Amino acid sequence: MDINDLYEQVINADVSGVAIVSPLQRAKQLSLKYANSIFMKREDIQSVFSFKCRGAYNKIRQLSNHDRSVGIIAASAGNHAQGVALSAYQLNIDAIIVMPETTPSIKVNAVKQHGANVILFGDSYDDAYSHAISLSDKYGYTFIHPYDDCDVIAGQGTIGLEILNQLSEPIDYVFVAVGGGGLLAGVISVFKVLSPHTIIVAVEPENSACLAAAMKANSRVILDSVGIFADGVAVKQIGDLTFRIIQPHLNDSIQVGIDDICAAIKDIYDETRCVVEPAGALSLAGMKAYIKNRNITDKNIVTINCGANMNFDRLRHVAERAEIGEKNEALFAVEIPESPGSLKQFCSVIGKRTITEFNYRFQNDDRAIIFLGVSIKCQDDSDALLKTMNRHDYRSSDLTDNELAKLHVRHMIGGIPHKSLTNERLFRVQFPERPGALMEFLNQLLNQWNISLFHYRNHGAAYGRVLIGLEIPKSDNQKLDQMISKIGFKFIEETDNLAYQLMLK
Secondary structure, X not given: OOHHHHHHHHHOOOOOOOOOOXXXXXXXXXXXXXXXXXXXXXXXXXXXXXXXXXHHHHHHOOOOHHHHHHOEEEEOOOHHHHHHHHHHHHOOOOEEEEEOOOOOHHHHHHHHHOOOEXXXXXXXXXXXXXXXXXXXXXXXXXXXXOOOOHHHHHHHHHHHHHHHHHOOXXXXXXXXXXXXXXXXXXXXXXXXXXXXXXXXXEEEEHHHOHHHHHHHHOOOOOOOOOOOOOHHHOOOOOOHHHHHHHOOOOOEEEEEOHHHHHHHHHHHHHHHOOOOOHHHHHHHHHHHHHHHHHOOOOOEEEEEOOEOOOOHHHHHHHHHHHHHHOOOEEEEEEEEEOOOOHHHHHHHHHOOOOEEEEEOOOOOOOEEEEEEEEEXXXXXXXXXXXXXXXHOOOOEEEOOOOHHHHHOHHHOOOOOOOOOOOOEEEEEEEEEOOOOHHHHHHHHHOOOOXXXXXXXXXXXXXXXXXXXXEEOOHHHHHHHHHHHHHHOOEEEEOOOOHHHHHHOO
């Protein structure tokens, strides 16, 4: 699609029925810290707490009288659903929203409050999408796509127009979160026409980077799986239309991890006293990594706080990971002698450092393994501490980037078995979180072998996470692998993980 034609559609878009002109707020603390002028487009304060109402309204307002009379349908796990529901309410149109059964109740209730009829179907967005399409085909409802539609893209593009109107100085960089690509395509259509010197950088989570995969392959690809922490951008394949708009015009892209996103959520809270969702902090997380990697200073930079539909239960997980993401905490496994005074001697080696976590339990008469969390100022600080401990003959391992250690092991210290396990295999498992889901998981898997380890923790997300150890005869290894492949849950084997070997085995 021609970028100038899309730009004309953005100019003619109307989002006034549901969206405010959100502020472009200068991030004073971050600007000082990173030696750039950093601005945040506050889409998190829209009435539905995300930008999605813009595209939905611009699409729905243009429907014919016939399409309005029949009604509309959409599939969404959250922000798009609320945008469609609000738009339909304002325009007096009947709306059906199909949402996965795993959708948190806060999002379901928010959609219902706008008068939409909610249908819960399936465990994932793909299930909900397929059901919505089948209902659309059967009853003639107009399907409102979350991103792969010109009118939706044009509505999102109004954010770009507002940014340029709100900042009189030249804009050097704009960082945009990417899921299906509607927001990025809309922003590109504005900036490439009105401010072509501005560098547009796409930001994706490392574990759901469908745009990066498509750019590398020069064609849309379907990811085998996507991480669900930043559920607002957890898309397996970039949109068809959006990719055709994005590919020729995108300047650069970057991917960030969960810890980086959590640190950005904290940054935004420190600046605004508002809590955004993971996808809403993605733009800022990418900006921080990008300007640090390229040593960028004295530039005008815009990020977009694109959503704030955060489940309160998830805040504890965000708080845990934010310090690591900001490089303010390091995690270690340290072996010390099991003898009187050894713990005191070890603490003297650490010196006057702030300890964030110190977990220990007796294991045997010879040695003890400590799980240690320490406040640090930078990566060099962590490296120096590791060298100091090893120099004093404390065998130490850095677990800061070990997902198993951060997600499970730090909450499980003391789980060393009293007897030798002949063949224990350890797995991290992800399954849809809904009432009865844990029992369903157990019924499908654990009817033949002894459970040797089990840890489950509710993170307030759409998916539950379990760490499980199974004691099985070696002759049953193939049988277990076959069963895992048929169940359909995501299994990650961690039998050789260093954190497990040191702390739990």
